[in-house]
Amino acid sequence: MQLNQPAQALFASAAAGHTLLQATHVPQLNDLLTQALAAGAPADRQLQINGQPHHAYVALAGTAGEHGAVLLMHDLTELERLGRARRDFVANISHELRTPITSIRLIADTMRHMPDLDSQRQHSLLGKIVSETEALGQLSGELLDLAQIESGRMLPKYELVAVHDLLAIVQQRLHAQASGKTLRIQIEASPALRVRTDPLLLERTLVNLLHNAVKFTPAGGSITLLARVEEPQLVLGVIDSGSGIAPLELLRIFERFYRGDPARSKGGTGLGLAIAKHAVELLGGKIWAESSGIPGAGAAFYIKLPLT
Template sequence: MKSAATLKFRILVSHVLAVLFSLAAAAFLVDSSLVPGPVMRAHFVAVLFLSVLFALAVGWVTGMLVSRQFGEIVAGSKKFAAGDFSYRIPVGSSGELKKLSETLNFMAGEIGGKIREAELRRLELEAAFRDMSEAILIADGAGIITRINPGARRLMGVKGFDPEGMRLSAMPGGAELSSAAIKALSSGKPVSFELEPASAQGTVLSVNASPIIENGTVGGCVLVARDITGPRKLEEMRRDFVANVSHELKTPLTAIKGCAETLLGGALEDREHGPGFARSIYEQAGRLDNLVNDLLKISYAESGRDAAERTSVDLKALAADAAAGLTAMMAKKKVSFLNLVPAGCAVSADRDKLSQVLINLLDNAVKYNREGGEVKISSSVESGFVKISVEDTGPGIAPEHLARIFERFYRVDKARSRELGGTGLGLSIVKHLVELHGGLTGVESVEGRGSAFWFTLPVPK
């Protein structure tokens, strides 16, 4: 308000000087006898005195009004300088100060809007930086970390300390990322590559380092690391799947082609050996048919379009039906079957899909059992789920194979599996169908004593 008081003082001094000038002029006129007669002089002096008082009063009021408006402008400007752009300067009635107040208010509104917009953009970028799954960190020209998001903290194992202000090369697992930053800083160009960090074996990262260029010079870089382990594993699985399917198709096709060529070469007329070649073609065609059917089943199960039409299913009766279809195979190997599922035991499941699961497990239990062995199925209720177990007395499975036993085309004994007509997809189909019901699958095995494959299904509500 000091400036307003100063302005008011200046205005008042100006009026006083004007009045003094008028008085001096009036005195000159009186002394020079330009105003005739003493009475006229007295009247002139009185009018002049009143005029001086009026001029002083008008000057005082004008100074007060102008200084107040100017003071409000100064106070408003200080609020704008402090960042309060929501404040508005009271606008005077007229004059240049009114225009100045309106201009300053308009400017404050525009600046406030721009600042709000910039703050919104900042919050959006901050949220993206914080919540992105990719690891993002920013380093200056000397390789010092200035910003790091939670994804990068997790990737680099940051616990118990603040990495901002540290050298990138000093971070856990930061040596590889530091090399990317150095390349980007030195070349001034983006750098991209893939790496497996020593601190996370088996993890594959896609790393991108982009330089930050300001006024033609590189002042830092932004590092973005994305975990592509999943996509890489899927790609590897796809290649393995194509290779396995090709191999599984080629084996029976080669046998069919060989038998067909033999028959065309004259064996067709050979009553002793001809039927054997025809039988082999029929068996290999059946093997191809089984493989294609299993591929269609697992493809549909993995597509996400498959759905379980749940009903209450009598487990003991369904197990008996599944075993009945394997009577000839069990008789051939002299394998006995025990249905130990309690009477009245029911599960919430799709009857057809559960039947497929039981058939696949019982078929494997008989197929890989020893001659004269035993297969039994049992169940128990655990925490709202029914655990169904299919046990055999076969050779068992070595521990190193158990973790991968439900993978597609995985076989413990490849030669024996193909000899017995297996496609390598049965257990994978079992796993997908059980998971479709919200259940789990597993296996327990002791070499030389047999295996027990189990799965869980919910109890009917």
């Protein structure tokens, strides 16, 4: 019997002078081999080895009148993880789609069966339909962005960008929402600061972060958009005076569909930060969040990008 190097590492054993059972200490493998040899046909089975799922396959082999078998082992850990991720993704998508679709259907039924609704009530119901369709549009757009980034179809288009000007564009994009809550958005960045990056991809990422900051900062609060150089990198920040993020949630906020307790009551798809993370990594940088977890102490999201 012979074991290749991966098999020796898996079973922490060399094959010399040992039977399969002695080398592997896995009775199910020995049973599988016996089954294949007795039946004269290949056999396979899934089993646990060292606590990890594996697929074992026995193929019969023989030359010059000698008979033997080849045992192939495939580690299924990653496949199972991907399978769970796919199932979770489908379940989350189904939930996110079901909510606005159900709401639209109920409103449509109400309007159909109550044709004499007064104009104010009709206007209110139509407003809810618009809101729900916007939520569906946001979800489909974010799913498309995520798919393009993860598939590698979205490639950065680099150019020299004036950072202060970019932050001003981001600030203006959320001006109406911020004004509605009397929030103050200030920029701390040198007008001379330049970085070579994809301006559209970075703008969308910063708008995403600022949108969250506006959403979670109470009326009358403040938000800072900052940029500074920490050679050889550019640091960008979106810092708010909002509700903050619990320490345990800091570990998960960049996961797809994850929404902490405050976020659940504020709506959203739970995809924004996952997209931001992928976008920043696509630009060769990294993103992280900081918060003391104390209510009202706010949160800060930082991005580090190479300057050139």
